[in-house]
Amino acid sequence: MPQVLLFDIDGTLIKPGDPIHQQALLDAVRTVYQVEASLEGIPLGGMLDSQIVRLTLEKYDVPASDIRSGLTETMSIMGKRYGELLDGGERRSWLLPGVVELLSRLNGERVLSVLTGNASGVARAKLSAAGIDYYFPHGAYGDSADHRYELVAVAIERVTHTTGETFQETDVVLIGDTPRDIEAARESGAKVLAVATGRYSVDDLAEHDPDIVFEDLSETERVLHELNAMADSPRGTR
Ligand SMILES: [Mg+2]
Known part of the structure; x- marks a missing residue:
């Protein structure tokens, strides 16, 4: 096998440390939850993007049920936003x-x-x-x-x-x-x-x-x- x-x-x-990745996450959070968030104090290494979004929103007292219901849309917007911010750039x-x-x-x-x-x-x-x-x-x-x-x-x-x-x-x-x-x-x-x-x-x-x-x-x-x-x-x- x-x-x-x-x-x-x-x-x-x-x-690691792609700045537009973090920007795409924060932009998606703003679009879906109307929260102007920061990632300060959030452990990023080895975390899933969905976990980072959840921990970030908990910091702003967004109810768990609201976090859950918007998560799929947030991940999708985040992917699109990353592509826009990358704008044909290279890695x-x-x-x-x-x-x-x-x-x-x-x-x-x-x-x-x-x-x-x-x-x-x-x-x-x-x-x-x-x-x-x-x-x-x-x-x-x-x-x-x-x-x-x-x-x-x-x-x-x-x-x-x-x-x-x-x-x-x-x-x-x-x-x-x-x-x-x-x-x-x-x-x-x-x-x-x-x-x-x-x-x-x-x-x-x-x-x-x-x-x-x-x-x-x-x-x-x-x-x-x-x-x-x-x-x-x-x-x-x-
Ligand atoms: Mg890693």
């Missing part, structure tokens, strides 16, 4: 070290997909602006679940639908840059390769006990070797 690799986007494939210069080389080596050898907190419209626009959308025909996005670990099942369902093959959680490796990616893997039964190209150092990430942690993805052969080792390791052991 081929390994399924689920890549996070921000801090893993592309540099190739935001690609992190080794990413393109690694993806080109893995392509056709493994099943590649994204598992990201980004709303789907934002994710697709970002991957396309970075020139790597070709590698990721499908994905699990921040508007498809309430918690990151739930996206693993969403991703497996989509991969199964596309390939016609059946996968278990243990066939899956999450590749991400935050403790929340590691937790999502543990809670779902997937394996996890952590990479310190986001806001967390190797030591920070190692504390959360990933299967392996890298400074970045530039040592292609080492990364491939570790992925092979993970594919061979039996269920439940590391």
